[in-house]
Amino acid sequence: MASTTNQSNAGAEHQWDLMRASFDGDWQGVTTWYGRESAGMDLTRGQSDPAGSMYAISFSDANTGLWHGTGLRFASNGERKFPLQKHNYNLSNNCWHFQDTAGQSSLEMDGSAGRAGHEINFFTSRSRSMIIALYQWQEEYGMVLQSLAATPFRCQRACVDPVRDGPDSQQNLFQAIAGWPGMEQELRPGKWPENAPPKRPIAGFASRSFQKHDVNGYFADNLMCSVPGSLHQGPFDLNFGCMLSAKSFVHLIIEYDEKHQLTRWVERRYQPTMEG
Numbered sequence: 001m002a003s004t005t006n007q008s009n010a011g012a013e014h015q016w017d018l019m020r021a022s023f024d025g026d027w028q029g030v031t032t033w034y035g036r037e038s039a040g041m042d043l044t045r046g047q048s049d050p051a052g053s054m055y056a057i058s059f060s061d062a063n064t065g066l067w068h069g070t071g072l073r074f075a076s077n078g079e080r081k082f083p084l085q086k087h088n089y090n091l092s093n094n095c096w097h098f099q100d101t102a103g104q105s106s107l108e109m110d111g112s113a114g115r116a117g118h119e120i121n122f123f124t125s126r127s128r129s130m131i132i133a134l135y136q137w138q139e140e141y142g143m144v145l146q147s148l149a150a151t152p153f154r155c156q157r158a159c160v161d162p163v164r165d166g167p168d169s170q171q172n173l174f175q176a177i178a179g180w181p182g183m184e185q186e187l188r189p190g191k192w193p194e195n196a197p198p199k200r201p202i203a204g205f206a207s208r209s210f211q212k213h214d215v216n217g218y219f220a221d222n223l224m225c226s227v228p229g230s231l232h233q234g235p236f237d238l239n240f241g242c243m244l245s246a247k248s249f250v251h252l253i254i255e256y257d258e259k260h261q262l263t264r265w266v267e268r269r270y271q272p273t274m275e276g
Contacts, residue, residue, distance in 0.1 A: 011192030016086050018097035020059055022123050027055040029130075029153035031073070032220065036146055040229055043148070043217045053078075055153070063087070093190040098197075098267045100124065101252055107189055109231060110260040111137040115146075120252055122223070122242035127161045128153035129221040129242045135231070143231040143260075150219035166243050170218035174207040177249050180270040187265045205270045210239050210251055234258050247271055 031053060032046035053071030060066075065084035072078050089095075095104045100123045106116035115136045122129040132149040154160045167173040183199040203209075213228045222243035228236060238254040253266040 008190075008192070010194040012090065013086070014194055015095070015097050015192050016089050018099065019089070019095070019102065020062075020065070022097065022100065022102050022121070022128075023057045024059055024065075025057060025126065025128070025155035026157050027057070027128050027153040028052055028156050029128075029151040031130075031149050031151040033073070034148045034217070036144070041145060041148070041215050043215075053151075054156075057084075059084070096187050096189075096265050098185060098187065098265075101250055101267050103252075105254055105262060105265070106135075107262045108260065109135060109143055109256055109262075111143050116143065118238065118240075118254060120240045122244060122250055122252075124244040124248070125161050126155035126158050127164070127221070127244075128155070129164075129223050129244075131219065131223045131225060131240055131242075133225065133227055133238065133240075141230050145215055145227060145229050148215075148217055148219075148225065150217075150221065150223045152221035152223075164221050164244075166222035170211075170216065170224050171207075173218070173222065173224070173243055173249075174205075174210070177205050177243075177270055178207070179204040180249065180272055182251075182268050182270040184266060184268045186267075189262055189264075202268060205249070205251075210241060212237070212239060231260065236260075 029052055030048050030050060032048040034041065034043050034046045049071065051071055053069065056068040058066055063086040067084055068081045070079045072080055094107055096102065103118065103120040105118045109116045117134045120131050130151040130153060133145065134147045135143045136146040138144050167176055181204055182202045184202045185197045185199055187197060211226045213226045215229045216226045218224045224241045226239040235258050236256050240252045241250060243249050249270045251268040255263050257263050
């Protein structure tokens with residue numbers, strides 16, 4: 001039992017260390033929100049505040065930090081602060097961290113909480129490409145996708161990364177990366193590994209492995225998603241991705257079982273050659 005507890009603690013500490021390494025920064029960007037209309041999700045007209053928002057995330061030592069957000073949509077007066085402490089970080093197990101992909105997810109999407117959401121961040125250099133998906137319970141339809149958001153964050157502490165170029169459509173992007181070989185890693189809630197999870201080779205990229213659902217969006221920073229507009233019975237997954245460069249595409253999959261309980265996060269990284 002002691003050995004299991006020590007492994008669990010080491011895994012949680014590794015998640016904390018990955019969070020510090022990725023999120024430490026002054027992240028500025030304009031978030032564009034896309035909402036549901038009477039006919040379904042409207043991904044053609046987004047709403048944004050040109051002033052943007054700032055997420056200042058800093059650490060005074062290896063165990064203590066501060067999250068300070070301004071220009072926030074859902075916070076009182078647009079601002080919120082909360083401490084970050086290693087000893088009580090992620091006790092709910094809803095935050096997850098790969099080396100350069102991280103976020104937070106609702107572990108249950110069965111409607112019991114009335115709403116559920118996901119935040120996915122794709123990191124490279126001093127860029128943080130964030131996508132959000134929010135679901136809400138409706139008596140007539142069950143869990144329904146209510147809104148999507150995308151933010152091309154850039155860290156203001158260092159030389160700011162430029163605007164990211166990319167294909168002008170999701171289909172053109174898929175054509176460009178078709179057949180790229182990939183490697184896959186997975187994480188499971190509460191079962192955090194002490195080191196990076198093992199990588200497994202996977203088949204070359206095919207659009208059908210990503211584009212599975214009725215809501216397919218392509219946003220700023222080459223962010224994209226394929227998610228269900230409403231949840232039905234049985235297991236399902238949510239798909240998010242980002243073209244980080246001309247030689248790097250990341251696909252993040254969030255899987256749920258037949259009871260709509262989160263089972264695992266899967267990160268797939270594709271490159272023209274795995275050495276490149």
